[in-house]
Amino acid sequence: MANEFTVTPWEVKGKVDYMRLAREFGVQLITENEINTLRELTGEVHYLIRRGFFYAHRDLQSILNRQRSGLRWALYNGRGPSADLHIGHLVPWMLSKWFVDKFNVDYFFELTDDEKFLVKEGYTLEQTNKYAYENALDLIALGFTPDKLHIIIDSEDIKYLYKIAVRVGKKLTLSTVKHTFGFTDSTNVGAAFFPTLEISVAFLPTELYGEQVPVLIPTAIDQDPYFRLARDIADELGYPKPSTIYSKFIPGLTGEDKMSASNPDSAIYVTDSEKDVRRKIMNALTGGQPTAELQRKYGGDPDNCVVYKYHLLFQDSDEKVKKIYEDCRAGKLLCGECKAMLFERIREFMKEHNERRERAKDVIEQYRISVKFR
Amino acid sequence: MANEFTVTPWEVKGKVDYMRLAREFGVQLITENEINTLRELTGEVHYLIRRGFFYAHRDLQSILNRQRSGLRWALYNGRGPSADLHIGHLVPWMLSKWFVDKFNVDYFFELTDDEKFLVKEGYTLEQTNKYAYENALDLIALGFTPDKLHIIIDSEDIKYLYKIAVRVGKKLTLSTVKHTFGFTDSTNVGAAFFPTLEISVAFLPTELYGEQVPVLIPTAIDQDPYFRLARDIADELGYPKPSTIYSKFIPGLTGEDKMSASNPDSAIYVTDSEKDVRRKIMNALTGGQPTAELQRKYGGDPDNCVVYKYHLLFQDSDEKVKKIYEDCRAGKLLCGECKAMLFERIREFMKEHNERRERAKDVIEQYRISVKFR
Structure with missing residues (x-):
């Protein structure tokens, strides 16, 4: 069963078939249609969308329609804070930056120190709260200005979310959260309640602005269960349905489908030294031939190469990426040179x-x- | 099965056997021992304890020991706010007042507008929040001063509780809350999470004062499941175990074991007119004889009389109560006169x-x- 894989908000296992995942989750693929609308509205489209890293969505068109009509919407995503932030975690936030810059929208970011504590053994709430502050620095470092980026740290800013969460919680039975998130009777009641908070941020802009303000949520596709539920109950609660735009996972340097904390060499952490980064990249799995001679003769296979995938994520020049792709296939670029680039x-x-x-x-x-909204 | 009864935080059904209930819950009865210690510490004992309305406890002695040693403790109870506050609801708060006056302790009071919304169909959170303010007025009216009484309205003051609730929530599995409170998979996840908040207030004084401050909780015995859990997990969380002192229920005027909102004549609401109060009392079930003549001849049965029970709850003069009891039994007091008193x-x-x-x-x-603690 080589094609079996598992994707939940807490676990990604096996070789992920992204098209099948989109079908199973019932989300739409991003097509030329959405890309053209984005281009029409902004003059360009971010390479993370053009290159297919963000590849699926729910109801993106309705956000684009609002934009065209000059109606307000907001951006929302977040993170379960941890000590080991890797550069892959920054990638979706780079897209957030593009949305904020292009559309001048408010960006709500939730740091779920509560959840991280609730679902992980061995963490104290003080630790996950400390990570929230650390991770916030990495987010801010991407260039956001304080008038547009609004950071929520769950354990400290709960007052913004709780009233919404109570309304959300009344709509979700234990049965629903058990089936949606794979909880069992052994799950702790804090973890079982947490989804109400991740959902609540999607409705927060409507409360804060006193008008219907839907959100667009750029996130990895494993977060879809939260927002599927959010969309299910939005109408009943009088909130607009959130829209989403979903990415694939950042592949591990050593070949995993998702960077993994349990294998430190699979990911580049923001705290890694240059020496570590160099070693990890030099040891990365490639689509190259076993020898330089064979590589020159037959060329490499960039479509199955982690190093090329990283070029796609971090090189903004389309020309450069195209040249890497073509030179690799033609055998003109050796893996060592490509890794050095x-x-x-x-x-x-x-x-x-x-x-x-x-x-x-x-x-x-x-x-x-808390410094911006009463 | 005349002796069958049900007592949960949401339901009291049947003829309650309080001694059996105490045994089943595993709580201690209040004995001369505790009453003597109270008398020794304060010079007197409140009639609600002496007359056996508060009749059971968990670990009351440890609070009294702290008091004797000059160590800090605090008082805690609360209410699920509703429109129909009846005078029976005020009775436990009268005992709180006595504790605050005699021991000069801080009194934390939780208005659970979230819970009321979560467990009742047809209420909005705005409504239960409004009732919280209304009920707070009735509490304050009993004579508390603002330096001692600290009111928490869950939906607004959640920031004081949430960090504690998350730690509590991590210790309680869905299985535990299902078994303790009778929840099922059809229960909503907000209601399932709520017990963490009622438990959290028991640990709040320790957080606020930065030292171990156990609480004493005067409440009706149906709330025991919350505090049994609180005591189970306190040690692991580094908090002192709460102590409790439990009352019986206020009997309904028309003979029910607990005043009931579904029969408006069973209870005297704080908003009732004098005319309504008179009618309800005059129609109350008594332990009297069918006629005045028989009453004079055989006497009444105050031990099985709702009117006498109300005298016990609202007359602070022991002499007066004793005289009522004796005159009734001797046939010297007729039901009409007794009701008029x-x-x-x-x-x-x-x-x-x-x-x-x-x-x-x-x-x-x-x-x-919020005006007193940062």
Whole structure:
């Protein structure tokens, strides 16, 4: 059963068939139709969408329609904070940055320190709360301004969410959350309640602005169960249905379908030294031939190469990516050179990121939702 | 099966056997031992304890020991707010007042507008929140000062409870809350999570004061499941175990074991007119003989008389109560006269209550926990 895989908000196992996953979740694929509308509205389309990393959605068109009509909408996503943020985690937030810049929308970001504590053994709430602050620095480092990015730390900003969560909670039976998230009677009641909070942020802009403000949620496809439920109950609660745009997972450098915390060499952490980054990239699995001679003769297979996938995620120049692809296939580019190019790009990205991250420490409070909404 | 009865936090059915209930819940009866310690510490014992209305407890002695050693403890109880507050609801708060006055302790009071909304069909959260404010006025009217009484309205003051609730929630599986509260898979996930909040207030003083501050909880015995759980998990969470002191239920005037909202004549509401109060009392079930003549000849049965039970709850003079009891048994007091005496007492009580309640409207904000703790 080589094609079996599991995708839940807590686990990705096996070789993921993204098309089948989209079908099973009942989400739409992003087509030329959505891409054309985006291009029409903004003049360009972010490479993470064009290159198919963000590949599926729920009701994206209705957000684009609002944009065309000059109606308000907001952006929302978040993170279960942890110590081991890797650069793959930054990728969806890069798309958020593009949305904020292009559409001048407010961006609500939820750091679920409560959830991380509830679902992980061995963490204290103080620890996950500390990670929330650390991860917030990485988010801010991507260049958001405090007038647009509103950070919610669940354990501290619960007052913004709880009234909504209670209404959401009344609509969801234990049976529903058990079936949707795979909970059992052994699940703790905090973890069982948590989905109401992830759903509540989708309805928060409507409460804060006192008008119907739907959200667009750029996130990895494993988060779909939350927003499927959110869409199911939105009408009854008098809130607009959230729209979503879903990415694939960031592949592990050593070949896993998703970077994994249990194999430190599968991912590049934002805290890795240059030396570590170089080693990890140099050891990455490629689609290259076993020897340089064979590579020159037959060319490589970029479509099945983790290094090429990383080029797709971190090189914004289409020309450069195209050249890498073609040179690889033609045998003109050897894996060592290709990895060195990727290392150079990642090194530069991380250097800039860490400088900005350092500066974010002085301004983090300005981004808190509590300083902006009563 | 005349002796069958059900007692849960949401339902009291049948003829309650309080001794059996105490045994089944595994709580201790209040004995001369506890009463003597109270008398020794305060010089007197409140009639609600002496007369056996508060009749059971968990670990009351440990609070009394702290008091003797000059160590801090706090008082805690609360209410699921509703429109139909009846005077029976005020009785446990009268005992709270006595504890606050005698021991100069802080009193935390939780208005669970979230729970009421979650477990009742047909209520909006705005409604239960409005009732929370209304019920707070009745509490304040009993004479508490704002330096001692700290009112928590769940939906608004959730930030004081949520971090504790998350820790509590991690310790309670769905299986545990299902078995303890009779929840099923059809229960909504908000209602299933709510017990963590009622439990959390028991641990709040320890967080607020930064030292181990156990609470004493005066409440009706149907709330025991919450505090049994609280005691089970307190150690693991590093909190002191709460102690409790449990009352029987206020009997309905028309003979039910607990005043019931579904029979308006079974209870005297704080909003009832004098005329209504008189009618309800005059129609109350008594332990009297069918005729005045028989009453004079054989005497009445105060031990099985709702009117006498109300005298026990609302007359603070022991002498008066004793005289009523003896005169009734001796046939010297007829039911009509006895009811008139009760009406006079309740009328006076309600008049004073409603005057104080009116004045409370101007000062309610001073009692909010949020104005006193950061």
